[in-house]
Amino acid sequence: MVIAVRTVLGDVAPGELGVTDAHDHLFFHSPQLPGRELADAAAARAELDAFRAAGGRSVVQWTPYGLGRRAADLPLLSRAAGVHLVCATGLHQAVHYDQEELAALRGRLAEVFVSELTTGIGPSGVRAGLVKVAGGFHGLDAHARWTMRAAAEAHHATGAPVAVHLELGTAALDVLDLLCGESEMPPHRVILGHLNRFPDPVVQREAARSGCYLAFDGPSRTHHATDWRMPEAVRALAEAGFGHRLLLGGDTVVAGARSVDGGPGMPYLLRRLRPRLAAELGTELVDRILTDNPAAAFATDWR
Template sequence: MVSTVRTVLGEVPADRLGVVDAHDHLFIRSPQLPGKELDDVADAAARLAGFGALGGGTVVQWTPYGMGRRTAELPALSRTSGVHIIAATGLHQAAHYAGELLDAVRDRLAELFVGELTEGIGATGVRAGLIKVAGGFHGLDEHATLTMRAAAEAHHRTLAPIAVHLELGTGALDVLDLLCGELGVRPESVILGHLNRSPDFTVHRLAAEAGAFLAFDGPSRTNHGTDWRMPDALRALADAGFGDRLLLGGDTVTPDTPGMPYLLRRVRPRLELTLGKELVDQLLVANPARVYAW
């Protein structure tokens, strides 16, 4: 049986995704980032076109419920650019939402996630291809625990992968203890995001040994200038036998983020110099095709 990935245009064989930006955003808005919304369709189209021109084949949008996903725009953007797009359901940290929005969904999160995975997001008919949730800083607060329990239930009912925002790259082992230990989620269905922001090689190794996928996604910002450690972190994991567990992403969250073309224009050649082209191709092509397949 051929594994397939659920894109905004329907099912696509996993081996047809091409080069994958495993974590990014075409659209996103949050009260935590006032005035820095990604909400411009023309800008999204330009970023997709730039990514495609550099050989990009698929972008995974991790924008979850209630954060300006603009799902209705995604099919046309995918058709025009020729780049596959995977959309997300799920819920971010509580700080990214108005209280009344959370109150409206808090008691039905699992049903919300399952509905968007199986029936579609709103009236768009676009079905989500992953569940995105978030941890806290060096741990899990009550909101994170609630959303991860709902994500685990949705995973068990659909087998959709679960992508986790780790706050400044921390809390990975707490997430795995809850999702995979207590709640029985298959570790190979869990993607731990932002590990580049916390270059703790021991935690990286333990998370990889547990069986999760590890995403190194997004350029450094002033409060976590760790880009220079990423090649060493990836090499250490690959040398330990975990090259098949690693992912790369651009994580465009504000208009001043370098953007998804930057992943291929700057990050890819830099990593090829230090890791070799074969391993980088594995991170960009083979690994995301496995984890995003249902």
């Protein structure tokens, strides 16, 4: 059995990832964000260069099926920038898709996920390294349940980790009930995103206690608690014995948020957030969160 992280250039040993942005986007477009698409390959390259210059070595892109992943561009960018890239399959919330497109996936969603994890994404041949799905606001609608069941089926077929967008950070326990309870996924193969957007320490501890990974991703936008409560939340989880279950990411989703376009972008994670957390938690723990934890979260015994 070989444990590996599936990057766009092939499987690599987990220890090769180095400092990792565990949740971000190089390309992304959605009808919910008109005119703000991440669609410029040159800007994506510049952003990766800036991230590497700040000390970054790997980026996990959570952009799923149908939202402009540009999978064929990712190997070229990875080689040129010298940064490992992990690509996602999966499906976002229904509002991001045309209803006819969703209807065409009925009855074969898990099959699509498995194909993109094992054979590759379309003619690019790039294999995805995780499945990304999404919950709803304080609950799971029929679309979320459909996509999550398909994601769990794909996990059981391939071993792939499943990363979950929590809407405004909510419904974490509902997600775990479905994936790890009903669908019998091992918790350590589940990554919950955006926990920082709903800073409830009780929910965070309960989720961590399950054995899943908790991703604190994205600098503050409208939710001002995102930044100033993050160090306290991360410290509390670490002190409770869950430091090995924490991940950090940038979650750049619109063009104006890129550092090369004047936003915080990927380098913010290392330029600003890393020293802030190190002052609270110590350099050793923050280094583990940026290196050891993503290496474990995104590595699996591929089937």
